[in-house]
Amino acid sequence: MSKFKKKKKGLPAVNTAALPDIVFMLLFFFMVTTTMRETDLRIENPRLPSATEIKKLEDKSLVSTIYVGKSKDPERDGVGYNKIQLNDKIASADQVPAFIFSKRDKLAEAMHPFMTTSIKADKESNVGTITDIRLKLRDVNALKISYSTQKGSNQ
């Protein structure tokens, strides 16, 4: 008779054994898709202008990014929205060709025409700065550029 004793009543605990699996799955997803920011911004995060006719930049390895905006450290770099950042430091437009060459060195010769320069400039930067960069890019035959913008709405 004791074998058929009534089972103890009580709230059965929810089985959480599969919880780690679910969380790990999410974790791996984010680990795979994540891209760490590879450069430290010396300028304040540029407020990109918005536009509607935009194209996505396909291949990240073919893109070199030039930032233009306001320096985080005005005492050292000066004020204004026209500071150019190449790699990790504030530079001038004259250093753009060297920057492009260093990017080119990492890629095969055949890929050079497909390289794109993405200009991430603040809304309040001046066209003059952008033009200086553009002229330098033209000098070294880096002809594909992309003005980075956010997706805006049709007014």
Add this chain to the structure above:
Amino acid sequence: MARRENPEINAGSMADIAFLLLIFFLVTTTMNVDSGISKKLSEKPPQDYVPPVIKEKNILEVVINRNNELLVENERTELKDLKELAKKFIDNGGGVGKPGEDGSPGKPCDYCKGEKSEASSDHPNKAIISVQSDRGTEYGTYITVQNELLRAYSELRNRLSKERYGVSYDELEQQFQDAKKSAELKGRVDELRKKVEDIKISYPQIISDAEPTSS
């Protein structure tokens, strides 16, 4: 009788560890793809380069001054009117187009719906939009102007594509991109490329950046 201990590792905190890592990656992750207005610069002209003479009527002059004000063909214009002006200019079709590469004479624009005015552009492939800005112009304004001009082109392209192929140019381009990627649509790639090229050539985007003024 000694009770056998069930050797089980307590995995209760595993979830906590995983959550911690998960939250770290959630915070550091940046999913945004870089996107923007793409542009192809012209090559550096040789030293002794003489620019070709272009008829005044084939150029739409857009000037942005240092106070971010807009001047189209020497008249003050609001930004919201720029697109319509550009469309009217591109789509005018008042004369014959560029001669073909094989030397065939230029044809008049048979798909244009413009006024065919003598005073405006001859053909979409001759119509040049020249944007001149000041060095002090704000970048945001400059981009908005470029965007409006591109919108004018894409609206014209969409219209023509709808007429010729029944789908808008955006969809056509999307289909082309999809076809390039997938294996079973391989047969359609050439057909779609032809269509895309056809629309592109019909309304080529000719936006030139003039040297900025520095007053």
